[in-house]
Amino acid sequence: MDIRRRRVLQLLGLSAAALTVKPVYDALAADPAAGRPRVGPGREQLKAKQWAMVIDTRRFASEADVEPLIEACHRIHNVPHFELKRWEIKWIWATEYKHAFSGTSSDRFLADAVEKRPFLVLCNQCENPPCVRACPTKATFKREDGIVMMDFHRCIGCRFCMAACPFGARSFNYTDPRPYLKHTNKLFPTRMKGVVEKCSFCAERLAEGKRPACVEAAGGKIAFGDLYDPASEAHQWVRKNYTLRRKVNLGTEPAVYYIV
Numbered sequence: 001m002d003i004r005r006r007r008v009l010q011l012l013g014l015s016a017a018a019l020t021v022k023p024v025y026d027a028l029a030a031d032p033a034a035g036r037p038r039v040g041p042g043r044e045q046l047k048a049k050q051w052a053m054v055i056d057t058r059r060f061a062s063e064a065d066v067e068p069l070i071e072a073c074h075r076i077h078n079v080p081h082f083e084l085k086r087w088e089i090k091w092i093w094a095t096e097y098k099h100a101f102s103g104t105s106s107d108r109f110l111a112d113a114v115e116k117r118p119f120l121v122l123c124n125q126c127e128n129p130p131c132v133r134a135c136p137t138k139a140t141f142k143r144e145d146g147i148v149m150m151d152f153h154r155c156i157g158c159r160f161c162m163a164a165c166p167f168g169a170r171s172f173n174y175t176d177p178r179p180y181l182k183h184t185n186k187l188f189p190t191r192m193k194g195v196v197e198k199c200s201f202c203a204e205r206l207a208e209g210k211r212p213a214c215v216e217a218a219g220g221k222i223a224f225g226d227l228y229d230p231a232s233e234a235h236q237w238v239r240k241n242y243t244l245r246r247k248v249n250l251g252t253e254p255a256v257y258y259i260v
């Protein structure tokens with residue numbers, strides 16, 4: 001979508017957008033190209049009923065263990081680096097247990113190892129995603145394989161999805177992010193001012209038969225696969241271990257699991 005079209009949409013008025021713009025975008029959302037991954041030559045697209053990630057947090061002891069994963073993701077997805085905290089864009093980041101699982105479990109007497117451990121957090125690709133329901137343009141939508149996608153061209157920057165996401169998994173581009181890129185991956189789109197972005201479980205890599213970049217960088221500390229396929233590693237890790245998910249009481253059904 002060019003800048004003029006985005007500006008027109010923004011001028012339509014955001015309070016009315018949910019009622020007036022949605023039918024227009026229902027038609028646009030029917031575009032068969034929307035979010036459809038390209039299949040790379042010679043590689044078969046990976047498929048699932050519900051993609052899921054299982055993070056074995058016991059194997060991440062310090063920042064040094066998580067930094068390479070964050071760097072791998074942000075580098076290939078052209079995630080800009082802003083010094084200004086309120087402009088920060090992040091697809092995956094590390095936080096403490098008490099923040100990752102606030103309100104879901106007792107954290108009064110945590111073991112030292114758990115308290116000091118970095119917990120990787122990202123979009124949970126929720127099975128029941130409130131962000132999708134909140135989006136008036138279908139710029140964010142759920143695929144058949146469970147991935148909650150972003151169509152950057154359809155995003156009008158209303159940020160309804162950010163208000164709806166209880167995990168803070170989405171970031172907003174307050175300014176043109178391109179001058180703030182350390183490197184540019186020409187195979188992945190850059191974004192523009194006024195667009196929301198987030199992790200998409202590396203949909204572009206799955207389309208080429210590859211696993212997510214952070215999973216590759218984790219070297220066996222994260223399982224990825226079809227949650228409902230008994231043969232998948234993710235399914236097996238969930239079956240064999242006691243796992244936590246974030247804010248399950250909200251009913252969004254996160255597809256990111258944590259072995260603690």
Ligand code: SF4
Pocket residue numbers: 122123124125126129130131132148164165166167168169170198252
């Ligand atoms: S974590 Fe947030 S952005 Fe991701 S699917 Fe769930 S509600 Fe949507």
Ligand code: SF4
Pocket residue numbers: 134135136137138139140154155156157158159160161162196
């Ligand atoms: S900001 Fe969020 S809710 Fe608004 S159009 Fe973009 S994706 Fe949809």
Ligand code: SF4
Pocket residue numbers: 072073074077091092122198199200201202212213214215
């Ligand atoms: S799954 Fe892909 S997009 Fe999501 S955090 Fe990992 S590397 Fe980034």
